[in-house]
Structure formats: C-alpha cells, structure tokens
Amino acid sequence: MSSLILSKQRLTPDIAMFEIEAPRIAKRWKAGQFVIVRPRDDSERVPLTLVMSNAEHGSITLVVQAAGKTTKRMVAMEAGESLADMVGPLGEPASMHSGGTVLCAAGGVGVAEVLPVAGAFRAAGARVIAMCGARTDKLRILTEQLQLAADEVLWATDDGSIGFHGNVVQMMNQWPRPADLALVHVIGPIPMMRAGAEATRSWGVPTYASLNPIMIDGTGMCGGCRITVGDQVKFACVDGPEFDAHKVDFDELARRNKAYCQFEQMAQA
Numbered sequence: 001m002s003s004l005i006l007s008k009q010r011l012t013p014d015i016a017m018f019e020i021e022a023p024r025i026a027k028r029w030k031a032g033q034f035v036i037v038r039p040r041d042d043s044e045r046v047p048l049t050l051v052m053s054n055a056e057h058g059s060i061t062l063v064v065q066a067a068g069k070t071t072k073r074m075v076a077m078e079a080g081e082s083l084a085d086m087v088g089p090l091g092e093p094a095s096m097h098s099g100g101t102v103l104c105a106a107g108g109v110g111v112a113e114v115l116p117v118a119g120a121f122r123a124a125g126a127r128v129i130a131m132c133g134a135r136t137d138k139l140r141i142l143t144e145q146l147q148l149a150a151d152e153v154l155w156a157t158d159d160g161s162i163g164f165h166g167n168v169v170q171m172m173n174q175w176p177r178p179a180d181l182a183l184v185h186v187i188g189p190i191p192m193m194r195a196g197a198e199a200t201r202s203w204g205v206p207t208y209a210s211l212n213p214i215m216i217d218g219t220g221m222c223g224g225c226r227i228t229v230g231d232q233v234k235f236a237c238v239d240g241p242e243f244d245a246h247k248v249d250f251d252e253l254a255r256r257n258k259a260y261c262q263f264e265q266m267a268q269a
C-alpha cells in the first residue's frame with residue numbers, strides 16, 4: 001500500500017528526514033525495529049530504521065542517507081508524494097536494560113538510528129550517555145532530539161570543529177567510563193561497530209551492535225541478510241538486527257555487503 005510523505009526536512013546535503021503517514025506502524029513499533037520501503041514502483045527494497053512516531057498524526061519518521069540508487073531516489077522525494085510501498089515494523093526490538101549507565105555509540109546516519117534506542121533505555125530507567133560522530137560540526141544531525149532522549153550527549157567530529165577531535169571509537173577509548181556502565185549499544189558503519197566492539201571487549205561490558213546487512217524480503221525467506229554470530233547462523237531481518245557485538249563475524253558481514261558493489265555502481269551510472 002502506498003504511503004504519503006507528510007513532510008520532509010533536509011538534515012545535511014545527503015540526509016533527509018521524512019514524516020510518513022503510517023498509522024498502523026506508528027501504533028505498534030518499538031525501538032530498534034525497521035521498515036522495508038520501495039520508494040517508487042520500479043525501486044529496490046531498502047531497510048530503514050523507525051526513528052520516531054507521532055500518534056496524533058498517525059505518522060512515523062524515517063531518516064535516509066543517499067548511499068546508492070534507491071536511497072538517492074528517496075532523498076529526492078518531496079512532501080505530498082507517496083512511497084510505492086512500505087512494510088513493517090520488522091525485526092526484534094532492541095535489548096533493554098534498567099538501572100546503571102548505558103552507552104549508545106553511533107556514527108554517520110547511525111545517529112538517527114540510535115535516537116529511539118537511547119530514548120527507550122532512558123524510559124526503562126537507565127542513565128543514557130549518547131556518543132555520536134560526524135565529519136564536522138555542520139553535518140551533525142538531530143542534536144536537539146538527542147539532548148531530550150539522552151542524559152548526556154558527547155559529540156566527536158573528524159575535524160575537531162566541535163567536541164572530541166577524532167571518531168567515536170577513539171572517544172570511547174579515552175572515555176573515563178563510569179563504574180556502573182551496564183551495557184553498550186553501537187550502530188553505524190561496519191568498521192565503526194567492529195572497532196567499538198573491540199574496545200568494549202576489554203571492558204567486559206555486554207555490547208550489542210545493530211547490524212546493516214543487505215536485506216531483500218525482510219521475512220527470513222531469502223537468506224540475503226545471513227550473518228554468523230558465534231557458531232550460529234542468523235538472519236538479521238528476523239533474529240536481529242541487534243546481536244552480541246563480541247560474537248559477530250564482522251569480516252563476513254563486510255564481505256557480504258560488498259558482494260553486489262559492481263552492480264550497485266552500474267545502477268548509479
């Protein structure tokens with residue numbers, strides 16, 4: 001069923017935030033879940049995280065980074081247009097924890113994806129520190145919403161224009177972590193999640209990563225999102241997208257996500 005775009009806001013030159021009419025999804029979703037969208041009739045299906053909802057409008061919010069052909073097409077869409085179809089909420093909600101401190105670390109468009117998770121941890125009774133990364137001050141997104149969702153927001157910028165000078169994982173490694181740190185949630189590009197997981201392994205703190213494998217059907221049928229966690233094969237669309245970051249085979253995830261690179265470049269040419 002087509003879904004009307006109620007509003008659109010450009011957050012950076014390549015990231016846009018959409019409010020989309022979706023009353024049934026707005027009622028049912030939980031932090032950590034996602035939808036699969038086809039922006040146009042002839043588009044591929046792309047998974048996108050549910051970031052916020054508005055019960056009064058019967059709407060959900062998606063934040064989209066123009067990464068390839070389909071996301072570029074979506075970022076170019078405007079309020080008043082309709083997405084060809086959208087299915088969700090999909091996947092399992094994020095693992096929650098009450099009490100103690102929870103660190104939510106995010107890079108790039110992952111900052112949008114971590115927003116609902118940070119809010120849910122806080123609502124569950126944890127003290128939430130959000131560590132977010134951007135290339136530069138002007139490319140930071142959702143700063144006000146993060147201030148409301150987390151108890152403390154720490155920014156890292158690659159050029160040092162604001163906050164910590166460096167990336168999120170470098171900031172994590174220099175962070176005077178609190179004694180009551182109970183859980184870490186990481187989301188972002190694969191190298192960032194892998195390095196984040198390595199950092200917390202020596203801390204001995206349970207760490208979950210919200211993974212971003214290529215997805216096709218989103219129902220556990222096609223095998224596109226197959227990953228390995230410890231000695232188990234999992235399907236991120238139905239078993240995840242969040243998994244124990246200390247057990248994820250990030251090499252395999254990176255290899256499988258690059259499998260269609262040549263075709264993705266041809267599609268954009």
Ligand SMILES: Cc1cc2nc3c(=O)[nH]c(=O)nc-3n(C[C@H](O)[C@H](O)[C@H](O)COP(=O)(O)OP(=O)(O)OC[C@H]3O[C@@H](n4cnc5c(N)ncnc54)[C@H](O)[C@@H]3O)c2cc1C
Nearest residue numbers: 046047048049064065067068069070071212214215257264
């Ligand atoms: C559960 C989940 C939630 C996500 N949430 C968001 C979100 O909220 N906002 C957002 O902007 N993006 C999100 N992504 C990533 C988004 O789905 C991909 O960027 C998109 O599928 C790329 O499609 P494309 O046709 O535009 O690019 P393509 O031309 O297919 O690929 C461009 C680049 O993106 C990579 N890529 C392709 N498909 C995926 C995929 N399914 N996941 C990750 N990387 C991919 C390719 O390796 C390539 O480097 C999420 C991914 C998952 C699995």
Ligand code: FES
Nearest residue numbers: 216218220223237
């Ligand atoms: S997307 Fe097809 S099995 Fe997960």
